[in-house]
Amino acid sequence: MAFKLNWISASFDKDKPDEVIDVDNLRMEPAIDEVQRMNYSCTKEKIMTKDWLKEYAPKIPSELVLQKPKLDQLNAWLQIATKRVGMAPILLITGPPGVGKSTALKVLAAVQHIQLTEWETPVDIDNAELAGSGHLIQSQASRFEAFLLNSGRYVSLLDNGKGMKKLILVKEFPNVFTLHPTQLFDILRRYHVMGRVPIVFSLQEQTEGSRGIFPKQFLEELNIQQISFNKVPNKSIMKALKRICTLNKTFSAPSADILEKIVECVHGDIRNAVLQLSYELVQDKHGTIKQHNSHSVRHASHKQKSKIIKPSTVGRQNSVKMSKKQSSGNKSSKEFEAGGKDRQLPIFQRVGRLLYPKKSQDVAFLTHNPEEIVDQTLAHPGRLLHMVLENYLKVFRDMNDSCRAIHYASDADTMMSEFRERELTLPMALSTLARGFMTCKSTASRKWTPLTNQEYFTVRQRTRAVREQIISTNPKYVLMPRDATMDILPIIYGGLSSRLDSHPCEDELCDTSDDEADMVLLAEGSKNLQHCLSTVIDAASGIQVAPKEVVTAEKSDADNIKGEECMTGTPYEIQESESDDESKISEELPKAWLDNDIEFINNVHHF
Amino acid sequence: MSLWVDKYRPNSLTKLDYHKTQALHLKHLVQQGDFPHLLVYGPSGAGKKTRIFCLLRELYGPGVERLRLEHMNIQTPSNKKIDITTVSSNYHLEVNPSDVGFHDRVVIQELIKTVAQTHQLDPSGQREFKVVVICEADCLTKDAQHALRRTMEKYVATCRIILVAHTISRVIPAIRSRCLGVRVGAPTKDEIISILQSICRKEGLSLPNELAERIAMQSNGNLRRAVLFLETCKVQQYPFQPDQKVAAHDWEIFLKDTAKMIVQEQSPQKLLQIRNRLYELMIHGIPSEFIFKGLLQELVKNCDMQLKTQVVEKAAFFEHRIHLGSKPIIHLEAFVASFMASYKKFMEATVADLF
Numbered sequence: 002m003a004f005k006l007n008w009i010s011a012s013f014d015k016d017k018p019d020e021v022i023d024v025d026n027l028r029m030e031p032a033i034d035e036v037q038r039m040n041y042s043c044t045k046e047k048i049m050t051k052d053w054l055k056e057y058a059p060k061i062p063s064e065l066v067l068q069k070p071k072l073d074q075l076n077a078w079l080q081i082a083t084k085r086v087g088m089a090p091i092l093l094i095t096g097p098p099g100v101g102k103s104t105a106l107k108v109l110a111a112v113q114h115i116q117l118t119e120w121e122t123p124v125d126i127d128n129a130e131l132a133g134s135g136h137l138i139q140s141q142a143s144r145f146e147a148f149l150l151n152s153g154r155y156v157s158l159l160d161n162g163k164g165m166k167k168l169i170l171v172k173e174f175p176n177v178f179t180l181h182p183t184q185l186f187d188i189l190r191r192y193h194v195m196g197r198v199p200i201v202f203s204l205q206e207q208t209e210g211s212r213g214i215f216p217k218q219f220l221e222e223l224n225i226q227q228i229s230f231n232k233v234p235n236k237s238i239m240k241a242l243k244r245i246c247t248l249n250k251t252f253s254a255p256s257a258d259i260l261e262k263i264v265e266c267v268h269g270d271i272r273n274a275v276l277q278l279s280y281e282l283v284q285d286k287h288g289t290i291k292q293h294n295s296h297s298v299r300h301a302s303h304k305q306k307s308k309i310i311k312p313s314t315v316g317r318q319n320s321v322k323m324s325k326k327q328s329s330g331n332k333s334s335k336e337f338e339a340g341g342k343d344r345q346l347p348i349f350q351r352v353g354r355l356l357y358p359k360k361s362q363d364v365a366f367l368t369h370n371p372e373e374i375v376d377q378t379l380a381h382p383g384r385l386l387h388m389v390l391e392n393y394l395k396v397f398r399d400m401n402d403s404c405r406a407i408h409y410a411s412d413a414d415t416m417m418s419e420f421r422e423r424e425l426t427l428p429m430a431l432s433t434l435a436r437g438f439m440t441c442k443s444t445a446s447r448k449w450t451p452l453t454n455q456e457y458f459t460v461r462q463r464t465r466a467v468r469e470q471i472i473s474t475n476p477k478y479v480l481m482p483r484d485a486t487m488d489i490l491p492i493i494y495g496g497l498s499s500r501l502d503s504h505p506c507e508d509e510l511c512d513t514s515d516d517e518a519d520m521v522l523l524a525e526g527s528k529n530l531q532h533c534l535s536t537v538i539d540a541a542s543g544i545q546v547a548p549k550e551v552v553t554a555e556k557s558d559a560d561n562i563k564g565e566e567c568m569t570g571t572p573y574e575i576q577e578s579e580s581d582d583e584s585k586i587s588e589e590l591p592k593a594w595l596d597n598d599i600e601f602i603n604n605v606h607h608f
Numbered sequence: 609m610s611l612w613v614d615k616y617r618p619n620s621l622t623k624l625d626y627h628k629t630q631a632l633h634l635k636h637l638v639q640q641g642d643f644p645h646l647l648v649y650g651p652s653g654a655g656k657k658t659r660i661f662c663l664l665r666e667l668y669g670p671g672v673e674r675l676r677l678e679h680m681n682i683q684t685p686s687n688k689k690i691d692i693t694t695v696s697s698n699y700h701l702e703v704n705p706s707d708v709g710f711h712d713r714v715v716i717q718e719l720i721k722t723v724a725q726t727h728q729l730d731p732s733g734q735r736e737f738k739v740v741v742i743c744e745a746d747c748l749t750k751d752a753q754h755a756l757r758r759t760m761e762k763y764v765a766t767c768r769i770i771l772v773a774h775t776i777s778r779v780i781p782a783i784r785s786r787c788l789g790v791r792v793g794a795p796t797k798d799e800i801i802s803i804l805q806s807i808c809r810k811e812g813l814s815l816p817n818e819l820a821e822r823i824a825m826q827s828n829g830n831l832r833r834a835v836l837f838l839e840t841c842k843v844q845q846y847p848f849q850p851d852q853k854v855a856a857h858d859w860e861i862f863l864k865d866t867a868k869m870i871v872q873e874q875s876p877q878k879l880l881q882i883r884n885r886l887y888e889l890m891i892h893g894i895p896s897e898f899i900f901k902g903l904l905q906e907l908v909k910n911c912d913m914q915l916k917t918q919v920v921e922k923a924a925f926f927e928h929r930i931h932l933g934s935k936p937i938i939h940l941e942a943f944v945a946s947f948m949a950s951y952k953k954f955m956e957a958t959v960a961d962l963f
Contacts, residue, residue, distance in 0.1 A: 394883070400875060415929055460890065480704045483744065488857070
């Protein structure tokens with residue numbers, strides 16, 4: 002430790018605080034370093050400052066920035082959970098990083114006199130070291146389980162909170178559980194029966210494309226309640242920052258401009274906002290001269306994109322735009338140059354922006370840059386295409402508009418399928434898509450329609466199911482699926498829907514009685530032909546079914562065995578998880594959309 | 609008893625009912641003892657597979673009739689396991705690589721390699737090569753086709769490849785030049801009628817000529833379909849009536865209804881319904897090009913000459929797009945949308961002319 006301190010002081014002795022600060026380097030350093038650095042410089046100036054995050058952390062519930070209803074929910078859970086006897090209740094808190102999930106829990110627990118015990122994943126000790134000592138080698142999973150059981154049982158000697166209620170907080174898992182979640186589930190099931198102390202899992206929000214560690218069935222099975230926090234609204238962040246400024250006696254309060262810029266740049270991350278603020282203030286104190294190096298200009302131009310450009314006349318648009326860009330770029334770089342987070346939009350909000358494009362007063366410009374919307378995508382770009390396609394018809398009112406729009410989608414798909422020049426065509430395709438859809442809509446009707454998730458993947462799943470059924474009818478059909486589905490199966494089974502019993506055919510749409518008669522006739526015929534079906538299968542059984550033969554690229558036996566093992570397990574699992582994901586999203590959807598919309602409006606106010 | 613289609617399938621080249629000179633040529637080709645790679649193409653229901661099977665029987669004797677079903681497990685370079693089902697005898701192997709989507713290249717390479725690396729064990733087997741029949745060769749990806757080209761050259765000593773395709777326009781020229789192309793055209797109406805009559809004779813039924821003609825008309829040159837229709841008719845009603853109804857396939861009816869809906873109303877809401885119906889068709893395994901063709905045939909019936917050219921042009925454009933792109937539904941929808949837009953304009957213009 003001492004060595005480390007030396008190292009830090011040595012490196013910072015070189016550059017005197019009054020000298021120009023290399024912003025590039027600062028940007029690269031993680032937040033923790035920033036804090037350390039600040040500590041250092043502050044001690045040197047004999048100013049008493051500690052970690053701002055700790056110092057200005059909220060102490061009472063009213064200081065928390067989270068939404069009131071969610072806090073009430075959390076509070077209610079805490080009250081019930083700590084009183085309850087019997088099965089140990091479990092809570093799952095999700096939310097993006099830096100919204101104050103843990104802080105909220107700590108504050109509320111402190112109010113109710115609950116003692117928090119936090120799980121820390123131990124660092125593995127080297128095997129060589131262990132060999133000498135008489136330690137038991139324990140797997141991380143069993144350590145985790147032991148922790149859960151023991152923390153409720155024993156009271157620490159150092160704590161004086163006797164008779165306090167307890168709560169276990171888990172913010173991270175041992176890595177084993179990400180690979181084998183079932184192990185975790187087993188431990189929790191056991192704990193649910195045996196344990197007494199409530200557990201709270203505080204996890205990051207499940208990002209697009211990846212699933213959370215807990216599947217829905219499991220949450221239901223153990224009666225786990227879930228509270229998910231949203232991003233902190235900008236107003237609340239502003240309030241919190243102002244509170245810190247008033248509490249802070251050492252530094253003079255920054256201008257409202259700077260605060261606003263900080264708020265704008267952190268995108269609902271309160272922790273980051275506090276760090277930025279401290280950074281800004283320390284810089285002010287030192288009176289550093291900020292230089293416009295290449296980095297700050299780049300940063301400025303990035304920020305500038307989100308600004309609304311309103312050129313006064315169309316004729317001068319280019320020059321005006323350029324000059325505006327220059328001036329505003331310079332301005333922002335003068336005032337603010339700390340690094341911000343990349344903005345991430347949830348997919349529904351992005352689709353909303355594409356389908357309900359906002360035009361600035363001058364019709365020639367769109368409020369949101371199409372490329373930027375696309376850039377903010379986290380999921381596979383194809384997903385955006387599907388989402389837009391799934392929903393555009395509900396929004397568009399005019400046939401010509403939708404015709405033009407889908408034409409652009411067709412262009413985009415063609416470009417996206419070009420694999421060889423992918424780096425080049427993919428952005429072009431997405432840009433075509435975004436611009437196409439944003440410009441095609443002529444009638445501006447903003448009626449609230451819920452966006453739905455993509456149908457495409459359920460369609461694919463059902464296609465697979467139908468195919469499997471075809472093969473189960475007669476394994477020979479695998480060689481000629483086209484002929485089988487088009488000629489033979491319609492004869493054997495009558496009616497498109499009866500081929501797959503699970504979904505109804507939209508027969509009410511066909512209104513011509515003639516055809517219905519046909520269908521009935523066909524159905525009768527098919528009924529009579531059912532006996533042929535059995536004989537078809539008989540004929541198929543003439544083909545001997547050989548035991549599964551494994552052909553792998555590698556010829557070793559071990560690989561073959563491995564291959565067979567994988568074969569039995571994997572494909573179904575993947576399918577299940579996919580469907581799981583989809584269903585979850587579609588459930589969450591209307592609420593998510595609503596929340597996003599509100600937040601979106603908030604943001605607009607702030608701009 | 610099995611379906612008539614399978615029951616009355618000819619099993620030797622001499623017993624084929626039509627394209628007899630071609631059959632004779634194939635017989636001579638095989639009698640020579642060796643033959644080049646073949647590319648058999650033609651519309652569905654024309655008898656491509658039947659001819660291949662006859663050829664194999666001519667080549668190896670009745671041993672090829674003892675088929676067995678095998679599930680192969682192949683590992684891709686990216687360590688993904690893929691399953692593929694093959695039908696094989698001691699002498700040949702049938703496989704449909706396009707079944708596994710874009711992994712078909714691996715199937716081609718690994719499967720043919722395993723087949724080709726093993727020589728015929730049976731010393732009494734007349735031939736020293738095995739035959740691999742690749743079904744739906746026109747559905748293979750370009751990658752797989754290029755892989756096939758190399759494989760064809762490398763293992764020519766131990767293995768012959770017979771490709772089956774509906775159209776050769778989607779088979780790359782490199783493969784077309786390496787194979788002997790055999791075109792199996794659809795049978796004519798008279799040929800179909802005579803085949804239907806002969807089946808009825810063997811079954812001991814009497815088939816009125818009018819009905820046979822109608823079945824032949826409805827089947828549209830697809831012999832398999834014609835025989836299936838005949839059997840359906842028999843199950844529905846026997847003795848046959850000359851004016852008996854020949855039921856069309858359910859998906860064709862469904863497609864026709866969809867076309868009617870398009871003509872009835874042109875609005876984005878309707879388009880949404882149409883899209884769901886198109887999805888329904890695709891789920892049931894109807895290839896997108898058939899959906900396209902069926903839709904177009906129905907839609908142009910409602911157009912005048914000027915509109916027809918527009919619609920067909922659009923159709924050609926988007927049909928091409930289906931092959932370029934990866935998601936057929938988008939292009940189908942785009943076609944329907946553009947038809948709706950131009951039809952609506954056309955209708956509005958005619959209504960305006962009336963007043």
